[in-house]
Amino acid sequence: MSDLLWILLSAMVVNNFTLSLFLGLCPFLGVSGRVETALRMGLANIFVLVLTSLCAWALNTFVLVYAPFLRVISFIVVIASLVQIVEMAVKKFSPTLFRQLGIYLPLITTNCAILGLAIFQTNRGYGLFQGLAFAVGAGLGLTLALVLMASIRETTELSDVPDVTRGAGLVLIVAGTLSLAFMGFAGLLSGA
Amino acid sequence: MTAHASPIGPGPTGPGPTAPPPAPPAVSPLRLVATLGISGALAGLLLVSVHRVTEPVIAAHKQRVLEDAVLEVLAGPTSYRTLYLVDGAFTPDLPAGADPRTLDTVYAGLGDDGARLDGFAIPASKPGFQDKVSLLFGWEPKDGTVRAIRVLESRETPGLGDRIEKDPAFAAGFVGRTTPLVGVKAGRGTGAPSEVDMITGATISSRTVIDAIDTTLARLRPALDAYAAEAAR
Amino acid sequence: MKETTAREDLLRGIWRENPVLVQMLGLCPTLAVTNSVANSLAMGIATAFVLLGSSVLVASVKRLVPGEVRISAYVLIIATFVTVADMALEALAPGIHKALGAFIALIVVNCIILGRQEAFASKRPVGRAALDALGTGAGFVIALVLMGSVREVLGSGSFLGHPLFGAHYEPWVVMILPPGGFLTLGSILIALSWLRRRRAAAAGEARS
Numbered sequence: 019m020s021d022l023l024w025i026l027l028s029a030m031v032v033n034n035f036t037l038s039l040f041l042g043l044c045p046f047l048g049v050s051g052r053v054e055t056a057l058r059m060g061l062a063n064i065f066v067l068v069l070t071s072l073c074a075w076a077l078n079t080f081v082l083v084y085a086p087f088l089r090v091i092s093f094i095v096v097i098a099s100l101v102q103i104v105e106m107a108v109k110k111f112s113p114t115l116f117r118q119l120g121i122y123l124p125l126i127t128t129n130c131a132i133l134g135l136a137i138f139q140t141n142r143g144y145g146l147f148q149g150l151a152f153a154v155g156a157g158l159g160l161t162l163a164l165v166l167m168a169s170i171r172e173t174t175e176l177s178d179v180p181d182v183t184r185g186a187g188l189v190l191i192v193a194g195t196l197s198l199a200f201m202g203f204a205g206l207l208s209g210a
Numbered sequence: 211m212t213a214h215a216s217p218i219g220p221g222p223t224g225p226g227p228t229a230p231p232p233a234p235p236a237v238s239p240l241r242l243v244a245t246l247g248i249s250g251a252l253a254g255l256l257l258v259s260v261h262r263v264t265e266p267v268i269a270a271h272k273q274r275v276l277e278d279a280v281l282e283v284l285a286g287p288t289s290y291r292t293l294y295l296v297d298g299a300f301t302p303d304l305p306a307g308a309d310p311r312t313l314d315t316v317y318a319g320l321g322d323d324g325a326r327l328d329g330f331a332i333p334a335s336k337p338g339f340q341d342k343v344s345l346l347f348g349w350e351p352k353d354g355t356v357r358a359i360r361v362l363e364s365r366e367t368p369g370l371g372d373r374i375e376k377d378p379a380f381a382a383g384f385v386g387r388t389t390p391l392v393g394v395k396a397g398r399g400t401g402a403p404s405e406v407d408m409i410t411g412a413t414i415s416s417r418t419v420i421d422a423i424d425t426t427l428a429r430l431r432p433a434l435d436a437y438a439a440e441a442a443r
Numbered sequence: 444m445k446e447t448t449a450r451e452d453l454l455r456g457i458w459r460e461n462p463v464l465v466q467m468l469g470l471c472p473t474l475a476v477t478n479s480v481a482n483s484l485a486m487g488i489a490t491a492f493v494l495l496g497s498s499v500l501v502a503s504v505k506r507l508v509p510g511e512v513r514i515s516a517y518v519l520i521i522a523t524f525v526t527v528a529d530m531a532l533e534a535l536a537p538g539i540h541k542a543l544g545a546f547i548a549l550i551v552v553n554c555i556i557l558g559r560q561e562a563f564a565s566k567r568p569v570g571r572a573a574l575d576a577l578g579t580g581a582g583f584v585i586a587l588v589l590m591g592s593v594r595e596v597l598g599s600g601s602f603l604g605h606p607l608f609g610a611h612y613e614p615w616v617v618m619i620l621p622p623g624g625f626l627t628l629g630s631i632l633i634a635l636s637w638l639r640r641r642r643a644a645a646a647g648e649a650r651s
Contacts, residue, residue: 032339038621040475044554047467087261087530090548091253091522098518130471130552137545142342182637186467190629197622237509245508249516253523260527264534271537365544369599369616 022151025144029155035131036163037197042131046164047189056168060161064154066126067135069100071153074136075146093136101126131160166196275362280317280331283348283358287319287328293437295430300437314430318437319348327441329357330434336422338364339371339414347423349389351438355403356391359384361419371415380416383407389427393420452571456579462555463586464635469555473590474624476546480603483591484584485539489528489547491580494556495573496524498564502572505565517560518551525550555583593627594618 035041045059073096082089109116126132135156139149170192179188280290293300295314304310321328330351335344343364348357361375374380384391388403393416399405408416427434447455462468472490477483497520508516529547533540540547550556559579564572595601598618600608617623 040471040621040624041549043470043474047470087257087526088254090526090529090551091257091519094518094522094551095250095515098515130549133552134545134549137548141545142337182640183633185632185636187629187633187636190625190632194622194625194629197625198617201620201622237511242509242512246512246515246519249508249519253519256523257526260530264530267534268530268537271534275537363541367620369614369619 022147025148026151026155026158029152030159030162031200031203034159034163034200035134035156036160037193037200039134041134042129042160045126045129046160046167046193047186051168051171053165053168053172056164057161060157060164062126063129063131063160064157066101066104066132067153067157067160068150069104070097070132070136071139071149072146073097073100074139075144075149078140089137089140090133093133097132097136131156163196167193170196279346279360279362283331283346283360284317284319284329285348285357287321289320289324290317290331291320291324292316293318295433298433300433316430316434318441327351327438332426332430332434333362334422334426336418336425338418339366339412343374343415343418343422345419345422347384349427349434351434354389356384356387356389356423359419359423364415366412366415370409371412373409373412374415374419377409380407380409384423390424391420393417449571449574453574453578456575456582457585458582461582461586462558462579463583464631466555468558469553469583470628471549472546472553473587474621474628476543477587477590477594477624477627478598478619479542479595480588480591481539482542483587485532485536486543486546487580487584487587489532489543490550490553490556490583491577492528493521493524493550494559494580494583495576496527497521497556498559498572498576499569501560501564502567502569513565514557514561517557517565521556521560522551555579589631590624590627593631594623598623 029035033039036043036046042063045063074093077092077096082092105116135153139152144152167189171189174188174192183191281288284290291302293302293316294304294308294310295316296305296308300316300318304313315333317331319328319331320326330349331346332349333344333346335342337343343361343366345359345361347359349355350357359381361381364372364375366372366374383406386403387406390404391406392402392404393408393413394400394405395413396407396410399407406416406420408420456462460466463470463473469490472486476486497517500520501517504516525548528550529540532543532547559576563575567575592602595603596607597615598620600606600612600614606612615623618627
């Protein structure tokens with residue numbers, strides 16, 4: 019159990035996907051303008067990450083033992099189809115949810131956090147439950163980073179910063195500062 | 211467009227015009243499936259052929275790296291024999307149909323032209339600060355001391371954690387230490403033979419290396435001792 | 444889409460529409476692997492190779508692929524080239540392959556590549572697609588090497604592994620750690636935007 023908790027916390031804060039591995043930066047910079055949007059994007063990500071982790075585990079266990087060099091190609095095909103199926107399912111069964119998540123789902127396909135999760139999970143040799151803990155931790159970490167960033171951006175929009183820094187420059191400097199702050203978590207799990 | 215309008219459209223995420231092309235006349239689903247099926251088959255074929263060409267080169271390189279590392283941590287013998295853990299005992303013979311990657315593997319150093327057992331080189335790995343740390347350590351079965359260590363793979367923080375791989379002083383600190391090892395802060399040791407100095411600022415990475423060696427030995431030691439006793443007779 | 448000259452197709456991606464510094468695409472690798480010049484160069488070249496290969500192939504088969512499945516077909520093509528690059532790099536330069544790790548596989552989801560297929564290669568002749576891919580690829584390499592140089596010089600006190608400042612230099616380690624990536628790119632973007640403003644102001648003065 020403590021092993022799973024370690025994986026979860028490690029993916030969530032110590033090795034935060036966005037702030038220390040730079041995965042999932044497109045949504046991080048693109049949709050982190052408002053807290054509410056950021057939260058929804060984060061939740062959509064958690065959902066897809068968990069499904070991806072399951073698929074990656076199944077592929078690794080049953081198919082890719084015979085041809086490990088087809089890993090990248092099969093992961094990306096499965097992720098793309100998965101997102102498509104999820105989109106169709108959500109549209110059919112919950113139109114309200116679809117209106118809220120709909121536009122974020124296709125964006126998730128080219129979100130490197132998803133493929134990154136599948137590949138890191140494989141490289142580290144995680145089993146089914148370890149993979150799931152990893153996916154939940156990574157998703158929570160992404161959501162945390164998105165929401166933190168969005169709340170800071172809502173503030174900076176109204177503050178008096180030098181004109182020349184407005185836009186991407188300022189966002190990246192803020193991200194750098196957040197990333198520095200997250201380095202403080204590094205000692206957190208050393209006792210485990 | 212104001213920021214409030216953005217949740218409606220997908221936003222400026224794609225480069226250039228991303229509007230879908232004018233709807234072509236409906237294509238039969240069969241053709242869609244066939245297109246993807248054929249592309250998939252071609253892609254697979256190409257990958258298999260490239261894999262055929264590069265695989266021997268990659269395997270040969272890995273073999274050479276492994277050989278160098280094994281002889282380095284054995285610190286003495288010039289040849290070695292690969293042993294597999296089968297049913298709790300080490301044997302040089304791979305059982306029929308077994309996948310060598312799923313078995314615990316160690317390398318026994320051969321002294322005096324292969325006649326005498328001269329130490330073991332043992333692979334160990336453990337998740338570190340960033341990613342898995344893999345290493346190889348040489349171990350003397352007579353008194354349970356470490357001969358030498360070499361970190362094979364790590365992605366620890368540059369400048370701090372990666373010193374487990376790049377700082378020769380850290381590896382040198384393991385030579386001749388008695389297992390199980392105990393990590394101590396640099397300069398705070400009591401002089402006991404099992405103490406290893408950890409790197410200041412990279413405690414997690416240092417402890418990963420020490421723990422990897424200790425847990426691997428704790429698991430394999432009975433079988434290693436049995437093999438050494440057998441070889442000594 | 445308005446017609447462009449061949450020269451424009453080649454040069455556009457290098458600076459004026461630089462994929463990283465202007466369009467802000469492909470940021471994951473830009474930040475993740477640029478902690479040394481050698482890694483940046485290897486990542487840039489691998490990505491440019493994949494971009495060139497996929498653009499040429501996509502432009503050649505564009506009539507055969509029905510619109511409904513084009514994205515899946517592009518992704519399949521890109522993933523194939525990425526796997527080839529991955530295996531070739533592991534066979535030819537194992538040291539660099541080890542340093543780049545999982546980020547080679549992540550070239551698949553680099554939005555620059557899919558973006559160029561969708562926006563350009565799928566609509567233009569093969570030759571133009573190749574020029575566009577070369578330009579965009581060169582622009583990506585330039586941006587990566589710029590990032591890598593700043594970070595390696597400040598963070599390790601060296602360039603391509605050669606020490607620059609002598610033994611007394613205390614490296615600014617944070618620059619090669621993750622926060623350094625964000626800070627470096629942020630500073631570069633702010634500097635560029637400052638330059639653009641100065642130029643625009645100068646042009647305005649000249650006109651009045």
